[in-house]
Amino acid sequence: xxxxxxxxxxxxxxxxxxxxxxxxxxxxxxxxxxxxxxxxxxxxxxxxxxxxxxxxxxxxxxxxxxxxxxxxxxxxxxxxxxxxxxxxxxxxxxxxxxxxxxxxxxxxxxxxxxxxxxxxxxxxxxxxxxxxxxxxxxxxxxxxxxxxxxxxxxxxx
Amino acid sequence: xxxxxxxxxxxxxxxxxxxxxxxxxxxxxxxxxxxxxxxxxxxxxxxxxxxxxxxxxxxxxxxxxxxxxxxxxxxxxxxxxxxxxxxxxxxxxxxxxxxxxxxxxxxxxxxxxxxxxxxxxxxxxxxxxxxxxxxxxxxxxxxxxxxxxxxxxxxxxxxxxxxxxxxxxxxxxxxxxxxxxxxxxxxxxxxxxxxxxxxxxxxxxxxxxxxxxxxxxxxxxxxxxxxxxxxxxxxxxxxxxxxxxxxxxxxxxxxxxxxxxxxxxxxxxxxxxxxxxxxxxxxxxxxxxx
Numbered sequence: 001x002x003x004x005x006x007x008x009x010x011x012x013x014x015x016x017x018x019x020x021x022x023x024x025x026x027x028x029x030x031x032x033x034x035x036x037x038x039x040x041x042x043x044x045x046x047x048x049x050x051x052x053x054x055x056x057x058x059x060x061x062x063x064x065x066x067x068x069x070x071x072x073x074x075x076x077x078x079x080x081x082x083x084x085x086x087x088x089x090x091x092x093x094x095x096x097x098x099x100x101x102x103x104x105x106x107x108x109x110x111x112x113x114x115x116x117x118x119x120x121x122x123x124x125x126x127x128x129x130x131x132x133x134x135x136x137x138x139x140x141x142x143x144x145x146x147x148x149x150x151x152x153x154x155x156x157x
Numbered sequence: 158x159x160x161x162x163x164x165x166x167x168x169x170x171x172x173x174x175x176x177x178x179x180x181x182x183x184x185x186x187x188x189x190x191x192x193x194x195x196x197x198x199x200x201x202x203x204x205x206x207x208x209x210x211x212x213x214x215x216x217x218x219x220x221x222x223x224x225x226x227x228x229x230x231x232x233x234x235x236x237x238x239x240x241x242x243x244x245x246x247x248x249x250x251x252x253x254x255x256x257x258x259x260x261x262x263x264x265x266x267x268x269x270x271x272x273x274x275x276x277x278x279x280x281x282x283x284x285x286x287x288x289x290x291x292x293x294x295x296x297x298x299x300x301x302x303x304x305x306x307x308x309x310x311x312x313x314x315x316x317x318x319x320x321x322x323x324x325x326x327x328x329x330x331x332x333x334x335x336x337x338x339x340x341x342x343x344x345x346x347x348x349x350x351x352x353x354x355x356x357x358x359x360x361x362x363x364x365x366x367x368x369x370x371x372x373x374x375x376x377x378x379x380x381x382x383x384x385x386x387x388x389x390x391x392x393x394x395x396x397x398x399x400x401x402x403x404x405x406x407x408x409x410x411x412x413x414x415x416x417x418x419x420x421x422x423x424x425x426x427x428x429x430x431x432x433x434x435x436x437x438x439x440x441x442x443x444x445x446x447x
Contacts, residue, residue: 001160001161003162020160020161021158021159021160021162023192043196044256044260045346050259056262057258057259057262058262058263059263062188062189062192062193062196063263064159064185064192064205064207066162066164066207067162067164067185067188067207067209110258110259114258129258129345132258132344132345132346133256133260133345133346
């Protein structure tokens with residue numbers, strides 16, 4: 001059964017009639033064509049579909065769209081400003097952190113969420129904790145840690 | 158799958174919706190477990206009733222001699238809550254080990270219990286806290302956590318007509334210490350092979366006045382190891398005693414072989430895990446003023 005979903009996605013007010021049985025992941029991809037959020041395990045294990053909802057990280061594959069109606073949602077498409085990559089994206093790119101890149105949108109959202117919430121530079125352990133729910137089958141974890149550590153150092157100086 | 162989705166703003170409204178659907182609606186906390194069940198088409202419900210917008214169910218507060226945790230409080234909230242960290246440190250530790258950050262932001266404490274997984278981290282700590290579920294529905298009732306399981310993966314709470322509005326924990330008294338620990342294949346997003354929580358109360362002379370030893374992963378629900386608790390109870394707390402109790406522990410559990418671990422490995426790992434929990438609890442309790 002359809003119902004009107006309203007909320008904010010990447011700073012834009014959205015109102016759309018959708019099936020109540022839809023997950024946030026399929027709402028974003030199939031109804032709004034925001035294809036940056038990836039379909040991974042679809043069981044909440046891999047984090048490829050992670051998005052930020054009211055400043056907190058969630059896996060969109062196990063979040064019913066209507067559970068977050070009225071909320072402020074940020075996807076990977078909402079990270080860049082004026083066509084410029086977000087510093088996190090740039091740091092990951094500069095460090096060559098990824099091979100296939102499938103997990104990258106989810107990783108970026110997890111890192112952004114943790115960095116925004118912290119009042120200090122993240123320690124290595126905190127960076128690893130931040131991406132602990134994001135699986136990368138190319139094994140890029142240590143390069144992600146390196147990218148974020150470098151980014152924080154640059155920011156400090 | 159589910160056909161309708163409701164986010165009522167009060168417990169009363171939620172109960173009305175459940176009643177209207179006459180057994181074909183289900184209460185949803187964070188949905189991290191329920192959605193997987195529903196998506197795999199093993200179950201279909203007419204309506205999901207989310208507790209996510211019920212503000213009163215997200216509160217964590219002191220009420221007399223009890224700590225009251227709202228049924229919709231998520232693991233991340235419980236993990237960071239200063240009252241939980243002060244009074245029930247093992248519960249904050251258990252919530253911090255649950256899943257990964259994005260799971261903890263969604264998963265509720267009540268859901269972790271009602272989903273009835275045998276070794277749910279928070280449920281193990283809640284059992285060792287003597288927690289009680291406050292349930293509203295056609296027949297409002299309170300059930301101790303140890304009785305919240307009706308069988309393997311089966312809850313005593315019927316989510317088609319009732320909901321856990323709060324979890325109440327009696328405040329520990331005197332010199333109290335508690336600790337939670339787990340063993341899993343990886344640090345995050347993995348169900349534990351074994352998990353355990355211990356709590357000890359000491360009197361001024363260092364005698365153990367109360368003990369709780371709870372293990373997950375050795376039965377269909379968190380198991381209180383009463384024999385070990387009795388070995389501690391009334392005794393003077395010493396490292397020797399704790400080692401003796403931990404050494405006896407494999408004889409008092411009956412784990413099964415599963416995809417995560419063999420029964421023999423679980424028995425072998427148990428003494429070390431319990432030692433960590435009991436020694437940390439003991440150390441914390443001895444440091445506290447009477």
